Every structure is written in structure tokens, then in C-alpha cells.
Amino acid sequence: MVLLTSGCTVARYYKDVPLRGDPAGLVEGESTKSDVLRLFGPPQQITHQSDGDAFVYAYEQENYSSFRVQDPITGINWFTYTRQFDNHDRLVVLFDFAGVVRGVAIDRHTEAMPVL
Amino acid sequence: MRQGIGLLVKGLVPALLLSGCVMGRVYRDHPLDEVKIAGIQRGVTTKQEILDLFGPPQEIEGRELTAIGIPFEPFLSRRGDKPPIERIVATRFFRYTYTRANAMAIILILFNYGDFDQKSDNLVIFFDGDSKVEDFAFRRDTDQLPRYGFWSR
Numbered sequence: 001m002v003l004l005t006s007g008c009t010v011a012r013y014y015k016d017v018p019l020r021g022d023p024a025g026l027v028e029g030e031s032t033k034s035d036v037l038r039l040f041g042p043p044q045q046i047t048h049q050s051d052g053d054a055f056v057y058a059y060e061q062e063n064y065s066s067f068r069v070q071d072p073i074t075g076i077n078w079f080t081y082t083r084q085f086d087n088h089d090r091l092v093v094l095f096d097f098a099g100v101v102r103g104v105a106i107d108r109h110t111e112a113m114p115v116l
Numbered sequence: 117m118r119q120g121i122g123l124l125v126k127g128l129v130p131a132l133l134l135s136g137c138v139m140g141r142v143y144r145d146h147p148l149d150e151v152k153i154a155g156i157q158r159g160v161t162t163k164q165e166i167l168d169l170f171g172p173p174q175e176i177e178g179r180e181l182t183a184i185g186i187p188f189e190p191f192l193s194r195r196g197d198k199p200p201i202e203r204i205v206a207t208r209f210f211r212y213t214y215t216r217a218n219a220m221a222i223i224l225i226l227f228n229y230g231d232f233d234q235k236s237d238n239l240v241i242f243f244d245g246d247s248k249v250e251d252f253a254f255r256r257d258t259d260q261l262p263r264y265g266f267w268s269r
Contacts, residue, residue: 041255042240
């Protein structure tokens with residue numbers, strides 16, 4: 001009875017690919033926009049700031065799992081537990097007006113996600 | 117004890133076998149021709165030639181359009197700085213993309229699994245003030261799309 005009224009769901013969502021290239025290879029004040037394009041390819045987003053452009057590279061992964069116990073006759077949920085992790089790897093490269101790298105920031109969160 | 121296990125198996129097996137499978141494919145826009153991309157030359161290829169080769173881009177950034185009629189003072193970091201008109205104008209690009217996504221779901225009575233994966237090919241072309249290609253970058257990521265979700269990842 002319990003088996004027939006309970007169920008679990010596991011779902012995965014992946015958008016784009018993990019970041020490639022090593023940001024350590026970028027030197028602030030020396031590396032150029034061309035170097036960044038060669039290393040990391042086309043950015044997902046190009047934004048403009050008051051002092052230059054910014055390239056944004058991102059990889060998104062979402063892990064979802066749920067466990068539900070449901071009344072088979074009435075359909076009422078007796079118990080539901082859900083857990084969702086929506087994590088990103090992000091690389092932001094800031095340029096000045098001359099197209100020279102002025103700042104780099106990277107965050108990697110997808111590797112630390114629990115499997116379930 | 118054996119009867120109990122037998123009952124459990126009899127109940128569990130049909131529950132697991134009563135299943136459904138869902139597969140989905142998404143194709144957005146058209147694949148980018150790498151032969152044409154290889155023909156792009158920095159400082160030589162013009163914006164019109166890019167349009168002739170690839171057609172209308174999915175994204176156009178025309179910084180010069182946003183700069184017209186807007187006072188530069190709020191954008192300058194220090195009072196008295198000269199507006200960097202040339203460089204602002206030079207920041208413009210076309211973006212061409214081709215996106216694919218594969219979806220897969222297995223629906224059982226007791227367990228459901230869903231998998232959605234989306235990858236894109238991206239071509240970004242920057243133009244200089246003379247409407248010639250200043251720089252470009254291409255990346256093909258749709259090749260990395262797993263065909264059958266978890267099992268082919």
C-alpha cells in the first residue's frame with residue numbers, strides 16, 4: 001500500500017557547457033579582448049559599463065529531486081519533500097575602452113552540487 | 117517469509133514495468149556553416165559581406181545608436197574627461213546562434229527521471245568603425261549534447 005502511494009522524481013537540467021580555458025592565463029592590464037575570445041570563445045552575454053565592456057560566460061546546472069506520498073484514491077498528498085539546486089559557473093571579464101582586461105572574476109558552483 | 121517476498125516482488129515488478137518514456141528534441145535556428153566562418157578575415161570582411169554570408173543575425177548590438185543624443189558626462193569616470201566617442205562607437209557586434217536541446221524522461225510508478233540538456237553554437241563578430249570585422253569568435257557546443265541523457269553523458 002505504502003509502495004503504491006509513494007514515488008520519487010529526479011530531474012536534471014543542463015544549459016551550455018562547462019567553462020573552458022584557464023582565467024589564470026589572463027593578465028590584468030595586458031591581455032586584450034582578442035586574447036579572451038581566443039581562450040574562452042564567444043561570451044553568452046556582452047554588456048557595456050560606463051568604463052568599458054564586460055564579457056559574461058556561464059554554465060548552468062539544476063538538480064531536482066522529490067519524494068511524495070499520495071493517497072491513491074483521493075489523490076491527496078500526505079507528504080512531499082523536494083530539493084532543488086540551481087547552480088552556475090560564471091566568468092566575468094571586464095575591459096576598458098581600449099579593450100584591455102581590467103578585471104576578472106570566476107565562480108564555480110556546479111562541481112559542489114550533491115548528486116541527489 | 118517466502119510468501120511475503122513473493123508478494124513484494126509481484127507487487128513491485130508490475131509497478132516498475134508500468135512505465136512510460138518521453139523523448140524530446142528542440143532545434144532552434146540553423147546550423148552555422150564552418151566553411152563560411154573560416155572565410156571571415158579580420159580587417160577585411162565587411163559587415164555587408166557577413167550579412168550576405170550568414171543572413172540576419174539573432175542579436176545586433178549597435179552601441180553607436182544608443183550613444184546618439186545622450187550626454188556623455190554621466191558615463192565619464194572623472195569630470196573633464198573627453199568622451200571616448202570612437203571607442204564607444206567601435207563596440208558593436210553581430211551574434212549568430214544555433215541551439216539544440218535534448219529531453220528525456222522515464223516515468224515509472226515509483227520513480228521518475230527527467231533530463232533536459234541545452235547547448236548552443238555561437239558566432240560573435242565584432243566590427244570596427246569602418247564596418248569591417250575587428251574580431252570574431254566561434255564555438256561549437258551542440259556536438260557535446262548527450263543523445264540519451266544520463267546514459268550517454
